[in-house]
Amino acid sequence: MPDTLTPVLTSDWAEDQSWKLATYERGGGYRALRKALAMAPDDIITAVKDSGLRGRGGAGFPTGMKWGFIPQDNPKPKYLVVNADESEPGTCKDIPLMMATPHTLVEGAIISSFAIRANTAFIYVRGEVVHVIRRVQAAVAEAYAAGHLGKDIHGSGYDLDVVVHAGAGAYICGEETALLEGLEGRRGQPRLRPPFPAVAGLYASPTVINNVESIASVPSIIGNGADWFASMGTEKSKGFGIFSLSGHVAKPGQYEAPLGITLRTLIELAGGMRQGHELKFWTPGGSSTPILTGEHLDVPLDFEAVGAAGSMLGTRALQIFDDTTCVVRAVLRWTEFYKHESCGKCTPCREGTWWLVQTLTNLEKGVGREEDLDILLDQCDNILGRAFCALGDGATSPISSSIQYFRNEYLQHLSEGGCPFDPVASTLFAVEGVR
Amino acid sequence: MTQEATGLGDATYAELREIAARYPEARSGLLPMLHLVQSVEGRVTPEGIEACADILGLSTADVSGVATFYTMYKRRPVGDYHVGVCTNTLCAVMGGDAIFERLKEHLDVGNDETTADGKVTLEHVECNAACDYAPVMMVNWEFMDNMTPQSATQLVDDLREGKEVRSTRGPRIATWREIERVLAGFPDDRVDEGPGAGPASLVGLEIAREQGWTAPAGEASGTTGSPADSAAESAALADTGRAESETRQEEGHDDA
Numbered sequence: 001m002p003d004t005l006t007p008v009l010t011s012d013w014a015e016d017q018s019w020k021l022a023t024y025e026r027g028g029g030y031r032a033l034r035k036a037l038a039m040a041p042d043d044i045i046t047a048v049k050d051s052g053l054r055g056r057g058g059a060g061f062p063t064g065m066k067w068g069f070i071p072q073d074n075p076k077p078k079y080l081v082v083n084a085d086e087s088e089p090g091t092c093k094d095i096p097l098m099m100a101t102p103h104t105l106v107e108g109a110i111i112s113s114f115a116i117r118a119n120t121a122f123i124y125v126r127g128e129v130v131h132v133i134r135r136v137q138a139a140v141a142e143a144y145a146a147g148h149l150g151k152d153i154h155g156s157g158y159d160l161d162v163v164v165h166a167g168a169g170a171y172i173c174g175e176e177t178a179l180l181e182g183l184e185g186r187r188g189q190p191r192l193r194p195p196f197p198a199v200a201g202l203y204a205s206p207t208v209i210n211n212v213e214s215i216a217s218v219p220s221i222i223g224n225g226a227d228w229f230a231s232m233g234t235e236k237s238k239g240f241g242i243f244s245l246s247g248h249v250a251k252p253g254q255y256e257a258p259l260g261i262t263l264r265t266l267i268e269l270a271g272g273m274r275q276g277h278e279l280k281f282w283t284p285g286g287s288s289t290p291i292l293t294g295e296h297l298d299v300p301l302d303f304e305a306v307g308a309a310g311s312m313l314g315t316r317a318l319q320i321f322d323d324t325t326c327v328v329r330a331v332l333r334w335t336e337f338y339k340h341e342s343c344g345k346c347t348p349c350r351e352g353t354w355w356l357v358q359t360l361t362n363l364e365k366g367v368g369r370e371e372d373l374d375i376l377l378d379q380c381d382n383i384l385g386r387a388f389c390a391l392g393d394g395a396t397s398p399i400s401s402s403i404q405y406f407r408n409e410y411l412q413h414l415s416e417g418g419c420p421f422d423p424v425a426s427t428l429f430a431v432e433g434v435r
Numbered sequence: 436m437t438q439e440a441t442g443l444g445d446a447t448y449a450e451l452r453e454i455a456a457r458y459p460e461a462r463s464g465l466l467p468m469l470h471l472v473q474s475v476e477g478r479v480t481p482e483g484i485e486a487c488a489d490i491l492g493l494s495t496a497d498v499s500g501v502a503t504f505y506t507m508y509k510r511r512p513v514g515d516y517h518v519g520v521c522t523n524t525l526c527a528v529m530g531g532d533a534i535f536e537r538l539k540e541h542l543d544v545g546n547d548e549t550t551a552d553g554k555v556t557l558e559h560v561e562c563n564a565a566c567d568y569a570p571v572m573m574v575n576w577e578f579m580d581n582m583t584p585q586s587a588t589q590l591v592d593d594l595r596e597g598k599e600v601r602s603t604r605g606p607r608i609a610t611w612r613e614i615e616r617v618l619a620g621f622p623d624d625r626v627d628e629g630p631g632a633g634p635a636s637l638v639g640l641e642i643a644r645e646q647g648w649t650a651p652a653g654e655a656s657g658t659t660g661s662p663a664d665s666a667a668e669s670a671a672l673a674d675t676g677r678a679e680s681e682t683r684q685e686e687g688h689d690d691a
């Protein structure tokens with residue numbers, strides 16, 4: 001039984017000058033790269049398959065299997081694209097990782113590129129985080145200077161270039177095919193699939209797209225072995241992951257633990273809820289995953305159990321709200337986000353999110369009738385499964401789940417003609433007992 | 436379109452070409468090129484659009500279409516300091532809404548407007564991947580963690596008075612144009628400023644250290660039974676609609 005917390009990716013974040021190559025190498029960094037370069041690329045793919053690593057960007061697709069889809073008989077160049085767009089509301093793990101230890105990501109990108117036989121890799125970082133971009137740029141430059149990147153890496157005959165690319169503000173560019181459009185210098189609108197990125201991705205060439213945390217996990221798997229990774233986690237959700245606690249807990253922050261830890265344990269570690277308040281609702285994996293409540297404190301946070309509880313593990317973005325928070329206000333704000341970020345390509349999402357905001361705005365103000373809740377659910381039905389990409393589906397999650405658990409709170413807005421909550425009470429700077 | 440006719444000099448043209456040359460296909464440089472245009476011009480200007488179109492062999496309509504899609508590209512001049520207040524749900528609830536209201540009042544501007552002295556452009560922003568530091572502000576895309584209405588007004592006052600201001604995670608705040616240049620891929624000298632991580636990023640690690648908790652010791656590489664040997668099996672593992680549809684799609688191509 002592994003320990004409650006298992007820092008691997010986060011273990012060096014507190015080191016002095018943690019972002020420097022020298023610091024990283026002192027801690028054993030780039031040893032896995034040398035080991036990997038002595039392996040057959042297919043054996044690396046096998047090791048990642050055997051480890052059970054599943055994508056950390058939200059969907060949980062098995063990483064090794066994704067790499068195995070790259071058609072190696074295709075004569076076109078192969079590409080690795082690291083998805084560092086981290087924009088799903090609540091998600092805040094990739095950004096601190098890249099700021100603290102960007103070399104973990106760079107080493108992972110080199111090993112992963114070698115495995116899929118790519119000679120060019122891209123790290124697509126959202127643009128709104130300049131200090132993170134500096135650290136990644138510098139890490140790539142240091143890796144070139146040390147011979148970890150460039151031509152004939154450590155005499156292996158393998159060449160790799162890494163390009164750091166800053167995005168320009170668009171949540172949808174986290175969706176992998178929209179990201180490719182952005183990386184090709186176009187509007188970030190998702191692509192029709194097929195063809196799939198593994199066959200025709202960047203520049204219509206075979207492309208693997210993986211999340212930062214997925215790629216950063218690779219050096220530890222190669223260094224310590226697939227068994228080591230698989231010794232953590234649950235039966236079908238192997239390994240460790242960074243759990244991001246935010247909101248009304250005493251100590252919000254990053255907690256790296258085997259998959260399957262519960263929110264009850266995490267809240268205990270985080271010093272409990274804010275003094276004098278109780279848990280009301282939470283997101284297990286970002287705003288696109290249906291909200292859960294206090295009844296779900298003991299759900300193991302792995303892909304299967306959170307799914308069985310009616311939500312999704314997503315990005316392990318645990319946004320915690322206490323009893324001072326108005327769920328209608330929270331849901332309206334998320335819905336406004338989806339409306340703003342809808343790329344406009346398909347009607348169900350473009351028009352649907354607009355209608356959702358209209359209906360919710362009225363409800364929040366206490367304007368409307370009880371039947372409007374059914375209209376809202378109907379509108380969700382018209383989006384879910386009909387939208388072109390998962391952004392549209394995600395937009396419906398907070399609405400349908402909040403009506404499921406807090407129907408009465410919506411009705412209370414109608415009966416009281418407005419919001420019954422005091423927004424000041426839920427702020428960080430609210431003085432206890434003083435309104 | 437000749438270079439002389441634009442406000443952009445030869446040096447900028449050379450740098451725009453340099454960006455395009457980083458990529459296997461030049462058009463991939465467009466996003467960073469537009470960042471560079473903003474660093475020189477203070478916004479995306481018609482001249483900047485023409486320069487990008489010229490270098491990439493695109494129409495100005497194509498480039499415009501891209502520039503208008505992304506929120507970081509601005510058509511109106513931005514002040515020296517772009518001040519973003521996160522008003523996505525978590526930050527809004529934790530105080531972001533109150534901060535944004537206070538700043539609008541204090542600066543006498545609306546959303547996406549610039550103060551009369553041209554110093555500060557105020558905008559509400561979406562989740563900036565720092566929710567564990569809520570309420571979060573961004574100044575020229577540097578983190579300002581755990582803000583209050585009071586610390587926020589102090590911050591903008593300091594910026595307007597030209598005092599040296601630092602991100603709560605270390606680096607000195609540069610001007611918006613200087614930062615746009617970094618985003619275009621031309622690093623400045625601030626990478627080593629500040630720590631590796633802010634305090635919230637380290638709370639789990641600190642608890643693990645206190646408790647003596649670690650990951651298991653590493654072993655030699657070996658293999659276990661793979662938890663997912665086929666795409667179908669992994670689809671059964673996948674808990675999300677997103678994963679399922681991605682799995683179906685990947686499988687589809689596998690059959691093809």
Ligand SMILES: Cc1cc2nc3c(=O)[nH]c(=O)nc-3n(C[C@H](O)[C@H](O)[C@H](O)COP(=O)(O)O)c2cc1C
Pocket residue numbers: 054055056057058059060061063083084085086087088171172173174175176177209210211212214215389390391
């Ligand atoms: C609207 C939307 C936004 C997304 N944002 C991100 C993101 O910011 N980062 C990320 O890694 N994946 C994001 N994804 C998931 C990606 O499409 C993709 O599944 C992921 O990058 C694959 O990497 P993984 O298998 O390593 O998780 C997003 C998906 C959607 C539909």
Ligand code: SF4
Pocket residue numbers: 172190341342343344345346347349350387388389390391392393
């Ligand atoms: S679902 Fe929304 S974001 Fe996705 S393609 Fe349709 S309009 Fe664009």
Ligand code: FES
Pocket residue numbers: 089090091521522523524525526527561562563564565566569571
């Ligand atoms: S909600 Fe503000 S940083 Fe995430």
